[in-house]
Amino acid sequence: MHERSDVVDDATVLAAVREWWKVDVDAITYLPVGFGGHHWCASLRGESRLFVTLEGLGFRHDLASLGATYAAAAALGFDFGNANLEPWVVPFAEHALSVTPWLDGVRPAILDVAATTAMLDSLHTATPPPGLRRWAPLVGSDLADRLTDAVGRPWSSGPLGEQARAAIAGRLDDINGWVAEYYRLADVARSLPWVATHGQPDIHNQLLTSNGLRLVDWESLMLAPSERDLRTVGLGNDTMVGMFELEWRLDEINIGATWLQAPHKGTADDRETLENLREELGLPRRA
Structure with missing residues (x-):
């Protein structure tokens, strides 16, 4: 932050x-x-x-x-x-x-696809540790209904609330369709093999050190279809890649709506949240 x-x-x-x-x-x-x-x-x-x-x-x-x-x-x-x-x-x-x-290191300027794929291969073929959490949909099936109710009231607890509310209000039909498709694909996911997955193995969670590339921030580790990670390197079943792309979009929308309805001051973190929300709604970033 x-x-x-x-x-x-x-x-x-x-x-x-x-x-x-x-x-x-x-x-x-x-x-x-x-x-x-x-x-x-x-x-x-x-x-x-x-x-x-x-x-x-x-x-x-x-x-x-x-x-x-x-x-x-x-x-x-x-x-x-x-x-x-x-x-x-x-x-x-x-x-x-x-x-x-x-760790002394720097974030890579671009994704090293080969090195990232090699790390993911090791992770996905490892025996999952006992008690590892199992993936479940990150957003509720009622997300569109909750947002429809929420945008019917002013978001006046901070300077960016009304901008967020207007952005969401214009995409409610799309959000409803995204949620329905996400849950349809979640039923497909339950029938597939699951492996240990990192969840966010892109360059934001990588450090290039004197000892090579390191993958950090393991709080999202869980059992899931491998496409949860493989979408980062352009691999995997297209259907499951699509589901996890939808998951990212809906999660960002949910986070942005929750954050910007609440009291906030218009800080850099608040502005980044609004721009992430706009991007996932298919609107241009303005920051």
Whole structure:
């Protein structure tokens, strides 16, 4: 996230990292990166040691499911991964706090299709760890109905609410059709083989390091058709690729509607949410 968390401060996060992970760190620096979670670098005498993440609960995970997911990612043991450290996740200010070892690297400028495919091949052929979550539709079948009801009222809790409401109101018929097609394809997905999938293996969750390409951010790990990942590299069954493309679109619409109905201030994160919403609705980005 671009903006700092409004529920914790740096000193409190540093104290929690020291208490729970028993590590020798003396400073923490907020990192305006990613989307959906807050991140810090914990360091010792200027040397980066840990990547610290604060995540909200309830939308994707509860504390138990998030901990089980990080444990499963660690159990896979891939060299190209970067597993969380135990305890996998701890409760913190009604959120979840976790850490991974710090990786020095940069986000790739373009997707290395061959290297990404090789990582996915290893993941998809691995024996899934016990207790790994199973995929289920990310948005409810009532999404179109809920949005139809919501856009009938003003979205006046922040400066971008009315723009979001107008964008959604103009695409309600399309959203209804997308949801129906998504659930039709979800029935097809249940009859196919499922494997361990990362969920978002594109360049936003990759780091190019001195030891090669690494795949990070394993909170979305789950059993699912392989196309959940393969769509990133242009492979897989077209029908399932289409379903997961629809899933991404509907999830972004749901997130954007939820976010921009709620109180907000028009920050960089708020503006990015609006532009993501417009893009998934088939409208031009204006940022």
